[in-house]
Amino acid sequence: MAARGVCSSILLASLLVLGLAVTSLSAQAATCGMPPNSNNAVPSDEFATIDTFNDGANVTYKCIPGYSQKGGSRTITCRSGMWTTLTLICERKSCGGLPELLNGQYEASSNLFGDTAYASCNEGFNLVGKSYVVCLSSGQWDTNSAVCEDVKCPDPPEIVNGTIVNPPIGTVTYSSVITYKCTVGDLIGESSITCTLHGNYSSAPPQCKVINCADVTVKNGKKESGFTPPYKLGYAITFSCNAGFIMNGSNTIKCREDNQWSPSPPMCLAVTMKTTTISTKTAVTMKTTTISPNTGTLTTQGPSTASPSKPQTGTSSTTKGPNNAGTSSTTLNGSDKDEGNDAALIVGNPLLLLGLAAFNLILMVGQSPAL
Known part of the structure; x- marks a missing residue:
């Protein structure tokens, strides 16, 4: 009897150990490993350090920075050692309209996360600062540091024997026009200069010179206009030839800024008569x-x-x-x-x-x- 009791105890213990082993194997087979990676999505932070999940365990996902949920489910489940399919859809965030730029504008092909918008200034302005902005993961454009400043020209130069008609008040900016006049002599060159896009003037300032061309006569000719000096810049003399003479050159000459006449004075040449004999059959x-x-x-x-x-x-x-x-x-x-x-x-x-x-x-x- 004692032997039978011992055998029964051993058999019971063996069955218990076997049951525990089977239970342990079943439990081990039902767990899931770390949840899989997905395009533009990752498991939420609380699941980042767990490497084993029991059957039936749920894991939630979140969109990576710069992306937001546009559809699908954020959750997957461990079932019989396998994770269900993640249906979460994450798309790039939009930063909305382009930032404003005084006296300029930004241009970009797209306004989504990671895109770049480039700044440009209107005519007559120069770009100062960073020339672009980027759409951030927050869905906002980064700091707008660009500034469009007026194109500036240096102060207009003074001229001898002349003055500026419209002296500028403050800085001379693009397209500003400076006009000069002479107090003594004649004005040589353009009376006005303009501030250009390059920050300089369209031409050198004019000069004021006393112009006086010498009197001139034409042999065998006479003056029809411009009879007496002084002959200042632009003054003209018109000539004609006496009877029996013809003119070679221009009949009108003008006084130039170098105190010379242009073109040169004409000449009056004597008329030459040529006799031609015509034969006749009569x-x-x-x-x-x-x-x-x-x-x-x-x-x-x-x-x-x-x-x-x-x-x-x-x-x-x-x-x-x-x-x-x-x-x-x-x-x-x-x-x-x-x-x-x-x-x-x-x-x-x-x-x-x-x-x-x-x-x-x-x-x-x-x-x-x-x-």
């Missing part, structure tokens, strides 16, 4: 021209025509009659013909008649002592 005979020294009468007898077949060289002769009256005869190509035909030809060629008459007159004057 043959004409001027029969006789007589000059009477007593009466001063010029008498021309009728001309005649010769054969027009080809031009020939004319001949001229002079004879003296009674009382030294000169007689001149000029013949062109051939002998005398019918006077009626001669007259018709002369009427048709008045210039030819006039020329021949003048030629004969010259010959007679040269040979007649009475003339």
Whole structure:
């Protein structure tokens, strides 16, 4: 009996140990390890140091800095040693509208966490300070330290023999215009200078000089305007040429800032006459021209025509009659013909008649002592 009792005790103890072992294995199989990582989300801080979770345990998640929940569940559960799927959706935070910048503006392609907006200033202003701002994890733009300041130019320079018409009050800024005037002499250059985007003036200030160009005359010519000096800057003289002369150059000259005339004064050149002989196929005979020294009468007898077949060289002769009256005869190509035909030809060629008459007159004057 005693032996049977001992055996029963041993069997009971063995069953107890086996049950405890099975229970221990079952409990060990139902636990979960550390919860998994997720895009843009992490377990809440209270679960950060726990590495084993029992079956049925819940773990909550939070969005990483710069992201906020836009949907889904923040919780997962340990079930039969496996974590359920996390459905939490975390998206980048928006910083809203861009910050304001006096006399300038910010520009950015997006206004979400991590984006950068860049500052620029309006025309006539310079950027001072940090040129950009960043969208922070808090959903706010970082500190706006940029400032747009006026473009400034140095004080305008003074000029000799002149003064500033509109002296600036305080600082000279972009697009300000400074105007000068002369108290002595003529103003050379631009009367006004402007403050530019680069912080300098558009040009050097003008100068005040006493301009006095020397008087000038043109040989064989005369002044039509600008008769008497003094000739100051911009004053002009206009010339014309005397009869029988033509002008070479500009008829008007102006006094320059270097006390010289521009362009150079013109010249008046003598007119040159050029005689051109024109041949003709018509043959004409001027029969006789007589000059009477007593009466001063010029008498021309009728001309005649010769054969027009080809031009020939004319001949001229002079004879003296009674009382030294000169007689001149000029013949062109051939002998005398019918006077009626001669007259018709002369009427048709008045210039030819006039020329021949003048030629004969010259010959007679040269040979007649009475003339």
